[in-house]
Amino acid sequence: MSKSDKDGKPKNPEAIRKDEATSPETARLTIGENTYDLPIRKATMGPDVIDIQNLYRRSGYFTFDPGYTSTASCESQITFIDGEKGILLYRGYPIEQLAEYGDYLETCYLLLYGDLPTQAERQRFDNEITRHTMVHEQMRTFFQGFRRDAHPMAIMVAVVGALSAFYHDSTDINDPQQREVATRRMIAKIPTLAAMAYKYSLGQPFVYPRNDLDYASNFLHMCFSVPAEEYKVNPVLARAMDRIFILHADHEQNASTSTVRLAGSSGANPFACIAAGIASLWGPAHGGANEAALNMLEEIGTPENIPKYIARAKDKNDPFRLMGFGHRVYKNYDPRARIMQRTAQEVLAEVGDPNDPLLEVARQLEQVALNDEYFIERKLYPNIDFYSGITLRALGFPTSMFTVLFALARTVGWIAHWREMIADPKRKIGRPRQLYTGPVMRDYVPMSRRGTGLGEGIHNQD
């Protein structure tokens, strides 16, 4: 029924590709005496899918796939990943080329509208983003309600959700113009909110955006300038920041993007949906991994300690994992990790120590892991987070801001997916089913017949 070997493991992707010329139109599923022909839908790249939309109606069976390891949750034209080969494309363009020759706002345009902008489109888009960078002045008072030691991601979940309370004129999801305004507002304002969250944690005054600066420079300016002295944005650091934004801009149906789609499928307003995405991104298995990776490198401290930590990562009785290693989709080197490693070197050469001991620990740890049977067998390679923590720290950000920067950059990806979903006339509310293994139906037991809980009755502890 599938492109698998007998043991259920996928064939290698080369074999899958060679089969494509003769790939069948339908898959046949046999359950007991019944046979169901299921249509196979063709992908332009990557695996085709078996369309099971009508399976339950026809057979009475659900499929079971916790964690969605074999399930395409939607059709999309935005981002493509070949995890076996380590390929990442935004709208068909390789991430390496976009990071080398493009910039973040151009990447935003590409993700949102499907093509690279012409010069005129680019200028119009830049102007529109620039004209939306300020936030409602009352947002400043909104911030005062948080403790100074609040995690900036906690603040981001709240303030991005609160945008829907400030910008009522862009919450009607059925109006394409309002969707457009909400899109631009979020791309423009989330850096301002992120910088405010940072300034608030420091107890420093908020810095208003400067529309004469490019996107990344403006963000660095809002984060690092103070009214008491002039701040000049270092162009090397601005370029690095911009590239980090490009690398994080989208990654197809990851946990936070799927969260945004699921929230949006009910018709929730776009600000609320993006707040849901931020909440999902916060977890250490997702956006929180860069913070965890840097903490781990700091804990390892020196190359002599590497073997101890490698042994811990391999020990099934130890919950420790090598943070920044492994990926649900990449079973090869994450292409973003290579660019991030180079960016780390550039930033450290500019402002830090090119021989930063943590960079050395990271390099050596990577080499040891890449040559270790445990990691080779499981195809565990460095992911983007392995080097991003070192880079962001060198740029001057505290670890608590790392996931905020990820959220800022990923906002465009979330919005692109949300727009794609809303514009689909076949849109349905997301409503997974389950394999129920709880109690079968039983009758209510009145309290008088449940016992005291002290050695008798149905809740007896003994």
Ligand code: ACO
């Ligand atoms: N260190 C040690 N062992 C690992 C690691 C790791 N980082 N990652 C996976 N493994 C092992 C697992 O223990 C498992 O071993 P087993 O088959 O002997 O039981 C095997 O590799 C497969 O791991 P799964 O957890 O099943 O893989 P999954 O695809 O579910 O997980 C994940 C992917 C969550 C990213 C995982 O690799 C991990 O926890 N990595 C560390 C956290 C991290 O870096 N996250 C960032 C992801 S990228 C991003 O969000 C931008």
